[in-house]
Amino acid sequence: MNWIRINIITNSAGIDRILYELGELGIDSVEIADKEDFRAFLKNNRKYWDYVDEELEKLKTADTRITAYVSDDVCGEDMVGKVKEMTVRLKSENDEALGSLAVLTAKVKDEDWSENWKQYFHPIEVGERVLIQPQWEPLDRETDRVVFKVNPGLTFGTGSHDSTRFCIEEIERYLSPGDTMLDLGCGSGILSIIALLLGASRCDAADIDPNSEQVAYDNLSLNGIDKSRYTVRTGDILTDSSMRGAFGQYDIVAANIVADVIIELSRFVLDFMKPDAVFICSGIINERAGEVKAALEGAGLRIINKKQSAEWTAFACKRA
8 A cells, every 4th residue: 555645844833733633634643753852852862872863963953744644545635635725724823823834745655664674784794703694684605703693673773883893893802702791781782692602601781771671682592592691681870879789790891882871881880890801882973082081091991992983983991
């Protein structure tokens, strides 16, 4: 089945009224893109990222938009006409108070959007020893690399980002067989599960996102690793002292997060580190690398290696 997409351009003040009017027409399933909500979301969740993609950044200044879909047939065309009549009426009643009330339509194909992204994710080699393989795509060649099979879901990354690649390369460099590792901000479990595949005896992991726990355990099972070697906890390690107390000391601690979180982690990361342990931190935009370096050194760590791309920086550290 194909669809007609209807976009109504409005403003924050017009959302409730337009939703009411659409409901009266029988349209009760919509998407809302509101720049004020987006700005508030960025402000209230600032600690989770330093970098906003250029396409998302445009939402901060974009028009507020309400989107509905109707069937691409005679009934759908009739509904488009009713929506246009409704917006003309509202504009005559409210002038510009509800925004422009422009109606834009486009015909779209019926696709499974939740699955389409998979066509862009193929096996990738990372570092000297690792190959990341999507669960749904078989390998078309023999390899002597350690193969990490992954289904990241819609929530987490696939391992192709510079920050993740840097972490994997540093784990390859510093991990010895039998080592233990703590993965902070584990997401799909990619770093800690790869560490287990590379010979770690045990890994613990944590993430603030409750979706992470099940995704990470699913990927653990996908790679044939016994659950007794791996524990994932959900919570905010920055604010929850009892959660921090649940972890011991490790040979490697990895955090692929953002600068603000790494700076906060630096205050107590030594508590998780054995005497000769390595702390690997990534997800740092280059503009904040100096700030993170100063925080790490101020917390009693010394930089033993640095990786940098056009936009991202990673550090490996030991006790000073």
